[in-house]
Amino acid sequence: MKTLLKVMLTIAAIFASTFILGRVLGILTEDNVREWLEIASTLSALTVIAVVVGLLAIDLFVAVPTLTIVILGSYFLGFEMGFAAAITGSAIAAFGGYSICKRWGETALAKVIRDENQRAEMRDAFTSHGPGMIMLSRAAPILPEVTACMAGMTRMPLLRFAIFWLVGTLPYMGIAAYAGSVSTLDDPRPAIFAALGLYSVMWTGWFIYRKFSIKGGTQLLV
Template identity: 55%
Template sequence: MKPLIKVMLFLGAAFALTFILGRILGILTVENVNHWLELAGRVDPFWLAGTVVLLLFLDLFVAVPTLTITILGGFFLGFPAGAAAAFTGMSLAAFSGYGISRIWGARAVSFLVRDKEERQEMAQAFKRNGPTMIVLSRAAPIVPEVTACMAGATNMPFAHYVGYFSLSTLPYVLIASYAGSISLPDSPQPAIYAALALYAVLWTGWYFFRRNSRQPVGN
């Protein structure tokens, strides 16, 4: 398990660095995202949908406020158009991360984990725990991108990854975008409640996953 944690922490730190740089440079703040979506909405709904897709795709390279963009997509585009745009953008980011890591991930892992047996141990650990990690990945920023890269690097079958990703992302997108579609600037309670409920459910899932993974084999 230690090699798996090592590689995932390295990936997480790399994605976190992009998040920090984005905030320092003031590029992908919530205010900027809201402003860009407003501008795109004034031009054409297709431009607005394209902006949502692009912003969420960029999450693979520069960490963005995913939940906020999904809620705003629902607010500006309505439901289910906002959900479709958000799911498309998240899928592009996740599948690109998977594909890139499927091609070049083994080299990166070999650099980080020099011992062949430890690399095999890492792959086996992700095979056991990866599906649950992917399903619960929306509990925190950066984790979806990390698990996408790990799935590709460990050669998880793409069809399996798509299934776990969809199980994680579809409910998240549908709930968040619908909450955004029924929210108003002076009455944002649906969006706030939806965000709190999503994180509560996901973090509860992580709690039980961590508790069960600590139990000795055979218990």
């Protein structure tokens, strides 16, 4: 399990560095996202869809404020189109990360963990704990990309990964998109309550999952 955590923390550190760099350079902040979507909304719905999908897709390489993008996108697009755009962009990032790491992850992993036995131990640990991690990954930024990369690196079957990803992502995106669609500039409360509720539910899920993992004999540190 220690090997799994080491690899996940290494991947998380890479993603975190892009987040910090973006903040230092003043790009891909919530203010940027709001401004771009407002400009796109003056052009056409297709432009807003393209911006939402594009921003969520590049989350694989540069950390973006996902929840803000989904809520604002749905505010301009409405629930159905906002939800569809959110799922499309998130899927591109998730399955892109899965595919890239399935193709080249083993080579990179061998440089981080040189012992084959430790790599095998890591794969076994992710096979056991990966499903829960994937389903609850929306509890924190960066974690969805980390778990997608881990799934590809450990060669989790694509259908298996897709099922767990959908279970964790569809309700999250659906609630965020609906909240954005019914919010207004004068009454942003639905979006605020949705954001607080989503994070509360996800963190509660992590707490329960971690508790059962410890009870089962394996402690999760994430």
